[in-house]
Amino acid sequence: MTGIVRKRDTGEKGNGGEFGTTKRGEANLQVTSDAGADDATGTALIERFGFDVRTADPVEFDEHAKSAGEELARARSRQRASVDALHRAIGDRKQAGGSWGKSDEEVVGAAHEWVTLADGGAASEATGHRLREPLRNVQADQEKLERSREQVDGLEAAFRVRGGWNRAFLVANANGHVHSSTSCSTCRPTTQYAWMTDYSGADENAIVSDAGYRACTTCYPTAPVGDERSLPTKMLTDEEKQDEVRRENERAARAAKKAKAAANAPTSTGEPLTVPDGMSRYPETLKTERTAKSWAVNGVLEEASFVAYREQFDDASTDFPGSTVNRSSRDVIVESLADKHGSDTDGIRDELRQKAHAKAKREYTDETVRARVVGQIDDLFRPSA
Numbered sequence: 568m569t570g571i572v573r574k575r576d577t578g579e580k581g582n583g584g585e586f587g588t589t590k591r592g593e594a595n596l597q598v599t600s601d602a603g604a605d606d607a608t609g610t611a612l613i614e615r616f617g618f619d620v621r622t623a624d625p626v627e628f629d630e631h632a633k634s635a636g637e638e639l640a641r642a643r644s645r646q647r648a649s650v651d652a653l654h655r656a657i658g659d660r661k662q663a664g665g666s667w668g669k670s671d672e673e674v675v676g677a678a679h680e681w682v683t684l685a686d687g688g689a690a691s692e693a694t695g696h697r698l699r700e701p702l703r704n705v706q707a708d709q710e711k712l713e714r715s716r717e718q719v720d721g722l723e724a725a726f727r728v729r730g731g732w733n734r735a736f737l738v739a740n741a742n743g744h745v746h747s748s749t750s751c752s753t754c755r756p757t758t759q760y761a762w763m764t765d766y767s768g769a770d771e772n773a774i775v776s777d778a779g780y781r782a783c784t785t786c787y788p789t790a791p792v793g794d795e796r797s798l799p800t801k802m803l804t805d806e807e808k809q810d811e812v813r814r815e816n817e818r819a820a821r822a823a824k825k826a827k828a829a830a831n832a833p834t835s836t837g838e839p840l841t842v843p844d845g846m847s848r849y850p851e852t853l854k855t856e857r858t859a860k861s862w863a864v865n866g867v868l869e870e871a872s873f874v875a876y877r878e879q880f881d882d883a884s885t886d887f888p889g890s891t892v893n894r895s896s897r898d899v900i901v902e903s904l905a906d907k908h909g910s911d912t913d914g915i916r917d918e919l920r921q922k923a924h925a926k927a928k929r930e931y932t933d934e935t936v937r938a939r940v941v942g943q944i945d946d947l948f949r950p951s952a
């Protein structure tokens with residue numbers, strides 16, 4: 568069976584174009600459900616639409632239809648811009664309300680007349696020169712607009728001939744609803760839609776279930792009534808998707824920061840290390856390897872200086888307060904670091920001892936004093952028995 572659909576058959580009036588500069592052709596479209604029936608028709612259709620409108624599945628079909636709709640919107644705004652340019656070229660001015668003094672038709676008609684007169688020498692060539700190009704642009708953009716509209720209308724006709732399928736259009740604002748067409752009675756002519764082509768041809772249950780609270784109950788009579796919490800949606804506007812991406816990036820940044828902290832931590836688990844401090848009532852929380860090593864080295868240096876100084880005097884006590892507590896806390900640090908790196912404790916102890924030596928070298932220029940301090944350092948870094 569071969570079905571021929573023409574605008575006059577559908578009872579629809581062809582749009583003659585705003586100014587009728589080009590007579591609009593019929594949406595002379597031949598669509599059949601039997602793809603092999605007429606190869607010439609098939610080839611012509613593919614040439615016109617860029618894909619086979621008779622056999623494409625609903626998703627593919629609607630992706631083309633969506634692009635055609637977007638192209639139509641672009642053609643419309645380009646045509647508007649060139650008509651505005653012609654208004655300016657002919658000396659028209661905008662009124663208080665923002666509309667032009669003359670109608671588009673008047674301006675195009677007048678420009679046409681002036682150019683014809685100039686061509687025939689009956690008007691100045693300066694006028695012809697000023698208007699010829701803007702008028703040509705208007706005519707070219709008008710033709711492009713009409714071609715775009717024919718593509719959109721042709722695809723709509725093919726959709727009807729094929730019997731149609733379910734579609735989903737999301738109103739592109741916060742809490743916008745999902746509709747089965749762009750002509751839902753609950754929407755305004757100015758409503759902006761995002762065509763959710765992934766759902767083209769899906770059964771109503773699937774659309775209603777993914778749309779959740781957003782399903783329009785006029786378009787989808789089976790849709791239950793609920794809210795964001797009781798009927799969550801899987802259909803998101805571009806803005807909501809961007810928010811989702813931003814939240815995901817923030818989550819990833821937090822996770823990366825946590826991973827970095829864990830990598831720097833003085834423990835194999837990534838947790839901070841808390842050790843008793845011999846000089847304080849409060850324990851010391853060490854979040855990084857670096858702070859754990861400094862805490863150990865500084866404590867040793869402080870104690871070594873204290874003892875090295877006191878031992879010069881026969882009657883002075885060399886008992887450093889908190890010495891035992893700090894020694895066992897150092898052992899905890901050394902063992903934790905060895906555990907983290909899978910190394911032995913001697914290696915870690917050597918490293919800390921060398922750091923303490925280097926610090927003593929920087930702090931004590933007197934060799935005798937430094938030798939005594941270094942002796943104490945070595946003593947303090949011996950593991951507790």
Ligand SMILES: [Zn+2]
Nearest residue numbers: 746751783786
């Ligand atoms: Zn609706």
